[in-house]
Amino acid sequence: MLRQRVVTAAILIPLVVAGLFGLTGSAFALFTGAVVLLSAWEWANLAGFERTAARLGYVLTLAVLMVIGWLSGAAHAAWPLWLSGIGWLVNFYWVARYPECREQWHAPPMRLAMGLWVLLPCWVGFIQLRASGIEWLLYVLLLVWLADIGAYFAGRRFGRRKLAPRVSPGKSWEGVYGGMVAVALLALAFSGWAELVAVEWVWLMLATLLVALISVLGDLFESMLKRLRGLKDSGDLLPGHGGVLDRIDSLTAAVPMFALFRLWS
Numbered sequence: 001m002l003r004q005r006v007v008t009a010a011i012l013i014p015l016v017v018a019g020l021f022g023l024t025g026s027a028f029a030l031f032t033g034a035v036v037l038l039s040a041w042e043w044a045n046l047a048g049f050e051r052t053a054a055r056l057g058y059v060l061t062l063a064v065l066m067v068i069g070w071l072s073g074a075a076h077a078a079w080p081l082w083l084s085g086i087g088w089l090v091n092f093y094w095v096a097r098y099p100e101c102r103e104q105w106h107a108p109p110m111r112l113a114m115g116l117w118v119l120l121p122c123w124v125g126f127i128q129l130r131a132s133g134i135e136w137l138l139y140v141l142l143l144v145w146l147a148d149i150g151a152y153f154a155g156r157r158f159g160r161r162k163l164a165p166r167v168s169p170g171k172s173w174e175g176v177y178g179g180m181v182a183v184a185l186l187a188l189a190f191s192g193w194a195e196l197v198a199v200e201w202v203w204l205m206l207a208t209l210l211v212a213l214i215s216v217l218g219d220l221f222e223s224m225l226k227r228l229r230g231l232k233d234s235g236d237l238l239p240g241h242g243g244v245l246d247r248i249d250s251l252t253a254a255v256p257m258f259a260l261f262r263l264w265s
Contacts, residue, residue: 012238020141021134029075032126033066036119039245039252042235043119046225046245047111058112065120075127081260084121088214088253091118095220098167098227106228118221118252125256132262139190140211140258144250146186147179147212154178163216168223176216183212207261211254218253222246 019031040062044055069075091114094105105111129137155175163171187208191201222245226234235243245252 020130020137024130026070028130029066029070029123029127032123033063035244035248036066036123037063038237039234039243039248040115040119042237042243042245043115044112046222046229046231046234047115048108048229049112058115062116062119065116066123069120069124075124076131078260078263080121080124081128081256081263084117084125084256085260087114087117087121088217088257091221091253092217095164095167095217095224098164098224102228111225114225121256122248122252125259128259129255129262132259135194136258136262139186140255141251142186143183143208143211143258144215144254146182147215148250149179150182151175151179151216154181164220167220167227171216171220176213179212179216180209183208203261207258211258211261214257215250215254218250221253222249 019028023031037059040059041055044058047058049055049058066075069080074080094101105114126137129140151171152175154177155170155172158174158178159172161173162169163173163176184205187201187205190196191204196204222234226232233242234245234249237244238247
């Protein structure tokens with residue numbers, strides 16, 4: 001297992017870095033779109049569709065919507081990000097009320113629909129952050145990674161109070177606080193590097209802390225779907241690492257929301 005993890009990481013990390021930071025425009029949209037479509041393949045399984053034809057149909061549907069979004073200019077518009085914000089409010093309600101309210105969303109077609117307001121805005125957010133500057137794309141990636149790392153170590157050392165035991169028993173409030181401290185330090189470091197004025201620094205700090213919380217929701221939301229299906233991983237596309245969706249679950253929430261905050265600023 002360890003050898004698989006190392007080999008997969010050694011292959012993927014250079015490809016991901018080159019794709020995210022070496023591509024622009026339509027090439028970047030194609031690269032991030034491919035990642036999202038791989039996640040859609042796994043999402044269809046989380047929705048309860050195991051047959052290859054049904055899963056390919058879902059992937060093709062999202063691909064067509066992406067092409068329409070790119071050609072129509074929707075991929076560069078604000079409204080998909082606003083819709084994502086509404087969608088994540090609904091997702092938060094379902095996670096907080098699990099399992100009491102699962103009858104509202106457990107039907108397979110509804111779970112497929114969930115993927116539309118999770119995966120497509122994530123792709124739009126990636127495109128808009130890359131267009132606004134490579135530093136902002138790097139920032140949101142660091143934000144999510146540091147939130148996860150801070151939560152892991154703080155949770156292991158201080159974790160006592162469970163965050164959402166019915167969804168993800170391993171997560172604790174102390175872990176969340178550790179992640180918040182880590183991203184607050186990131187915001188301070190970036191503000192100094194970018195020489196932000198006071199109002200910009202305050203806005204960045206608030207946006208960073210809020211997006212860090214939203215990234216936790218992205219993780220919990222996928223965990224909720226996996227729990228309903230009785231799955232440990234979203235898929236096996238990445239040997240030793242599980243599925244693609246397992247690697248980007250926090251980003252599906254953080255990227256479109258951070259892109260929305262960038263528009264506000």
